[in-house]
Amino acid sequence: MTSKVYFLSWDMRNELYNFLKSAMIFNHVKSRNLLAIKIHFGEDGNEGYIKPKYVLPVVKIAREKNAYPFLTDASTIYVGKRSDACHHLLTANKHGFTVEKCECPIIIADGLRGNTEEKIEVNLKHFKTVTIAREIYNADNFIFMSHFKGHEITGFGGALKNIGMGCGSKAGKYAMHHLSKPTINQKLCGGCGTCVKHCYQKALSLVNKKIAMDKEKCAGCGQCIVNCIFKVFKLKWNEDPPAVQEKIIEYAAGVLKDKKSTYVNFLNHISKYCDCFALAKNEPLMNDVGIVAGIDPVSVDQASYDLVNKAFGKNFFKEIYPEIDPTIQLKYAQELGLGNRNYELVKY
Numbered sequence: 001m002t003s004k005v006y007f008l009s010w011d012m013r014n015e016l017y018n019f020l021k022s023a024m025i026f027n028h029v030k031s032r033n034l035l036a037i038k039i040h041f042g043e044d045g046n047e048g049y050i051k052p053k054y055v056l057p058v059v060k061i062a063r064e065k066n067a068y069p070f071l072t073d074a075s076t077i078y079v080g081k082r083s084d085a086c087h088h089l090l091t092a093n094k095h096g097f098t099v100e101k102c103e104c105p106i107i108i109a110d111g112l113r114g115n116t117e118e119k120i121e122v123n124l125k126h127f128k129t130v131t132i133a134r135e136i137y138n139a140d141n142f143i144f145m146s147h148f149k150g151h152e153i154t155g156f157g158g159a160l161k162n163i164g165m166g167c168g169s170k171a172g173k174y175a176m177h178h179l180s181k182p183t184i185n186q187k188l189c190g191g192c193g194t195c196v197k198h199c200y201q202k203a204l205s206l207v208n209k210k211i212a213m214d215k216e217k218c219a220g221c222g223q224c225i226v227n228c229i230f231k232v233f234k235l236k237w238n239e240d241p242p243a244v245q246e247k248i249i250e251y252a253a254g255v256l257k258d259k260k261s262t263y264v265n266f267l268n269h270i271s272k273y274c275d276c277f278a279l280a281k282n283e284p285l286m287n288d289v290g291i292v293a294g295i296d297p298v299s300v301d302q303a304s305y306d307l308v309n310k311a312f313g314k315n316f317f318k319e320i321y322p323e324i325d326p327t328i329q330l331k332y333a334q335e336l337g338l339g340n341r342n343y344e345l346v347k348y
């Protein structure tokens with residue numbers, strides 16, 4: 001059994017609207033659907049994110065079907081310009097994602113502070129429930145627009161990662177990233193008390209004007225990390241990459257439960273790191289390839305992976321991350337029934 005995957009070469013990118021229409025992959029978009037178009041707006045200073053002009057053809061198709069599309073993403077657990085809805089919207093606006101340019105509104109899916117969330121039962125190997133952004137839960141259906149590039153933990157990031165990690169609330173993202181509690185560098189603490197107010201588990205207190213944590217109470221939600229501007233709290237990025245990939249896939253299974261979606265991957269600005277990084281060294285490492293679309297997230301990511309490697313002349317991802325096997329996410333997603341690694345490539 002194979003899934004159909006549609007491919008538009010990068011030099012024909014201005015044909016995006018006609019390409020998507022001809023692929024006929026938007027049958028799930030229905031009249032009066034509140035349709036979430038999940039995208040990454042790019043960290044402040046990052047250049048790799050999908051540009052707003054490519055959103056417009058997708059919005060146009062949704063509107064032709066009388067759906068109500070909105071652009072969305074959820075907050076980050078690291079401290080940056082997308083770690084609360086206020087900064088996230090300003091960053092999106094700065095990168096050109098405006099109502100005027102995209103012809104649809106932006107809604108940050110997990111609320112002002114990243115804790116507006118819903119739990120979905122999955123009963124899988126790592127998680128019994130997953131904690132996802134509430135407006136992802138509330139959306140009728142989805143379109144995932146994903147920038148396909150290298151990723152420092154999962155080897156590559158594409159549609160599956162955009163679904164699983166991208167739709168988790170802060171607590172969800174934290175649960176996927178690692179099991180341990182944040183570490184504290186007391187020397188950096190100014191004793192302001194902000195994190196204490198934001199710790200809903202009441203795991204934090206000030207002792208002699210320095211922060212102290214009750215690890216038994218800590219749920220690993222990440223709120224203290226985001227709310228301390230003095231960077232007292234740190235994540236331990238020590239999770240086994242295979243386990244992280246599997247956890248992301250279990251989150252994707254929760255997000256897609258009882259929902260339908262289309263996936264559009266952009267194989268351009270293919271960098272070593274993800275779009276959360278605003279580093280000068282996050283430059284593209286190869287020529288732009290094209291746009292891949294379909295209704296099966298596994299085949300869309302598998303085809304994207306194969307097309308990048310073919311264009312590079314050898315395995316690009318092994319070259320940049322020799323220690324990571326990025327196909328774990330594809331294998332586990334297929335095992336959970338999210339899609340098929342076998343595909344038929346239909347060129348536009």
Ligand code: SF4
Pocket residue numbers: 188189190191192193194195196210211227228229230231232233
């Ligand atoms: S927010 Fe940071 S500086 Fe303020 S009390 Fe908490 S750890 Fe200390």
Ligand code: SF4
Pocket residue numbers: 181182198199200201202203204213217218219220221222223224225
């Ligand atoms: S990670 Fe732990 S200590 Fe920090 S806010 Fe969440 S529950 Fe509190």
